[in-house]
Amino acid sequence: MTPKGFVYNGVPLPAPPTDVLALRKNCLDEIVFLVLFFDVKRTWQSLPANKLDIVGIDKQLDQQKLVESRKPAERKAVKKAYQDALHYQSQVSDLEGQGPDPIM
Numbered sequence: 001m002t003p004k005g006f007v008y009n010g011v012p013l014p015a016p017p018t019d020v021l022a023l024r025k026n027c028l029d030e031i032v033f034l035v036l037f038f039d040v041k042r043t044w045q046s047l048p049a050n051k052l053d054i055v056g057i058d059k060q061l062d063q064q065k066l067v068e069s070r071k072p073a074e075r076k077a078v079k080k081a082y083q084d085a086l087h088y089q090s091q092v093s094d095l096e097g098q099g100p101d102p103i104m
Helices: 018-024 059-066 072-092
Strands: 032-036 044-048
8 A cells, every 4th residue: 555656766665554553553652663574465563672673784683583483484484575675675775875774
């Protein structure tokens, strides 16, 4: 659900559904961040900072996160989501490389 004409560097930016934004109002007792997951369904969730790790900065942390699951299918899905997030970041990053960080 992307608002028509909402584009950055030629890339359409996704917008969270209204029901997801409404759920965020339930989190008044702590600061939460609205996160778009690069999973198959492109799900959204509001999460506190202690549940987030910035990826694409520390290669060792990235590699650790990519192999955390014991199930091969889950590792494969995480790897694809990670690659999709990095690709998306490269598309929306400005020329200075100061674009948004993918978050896992």
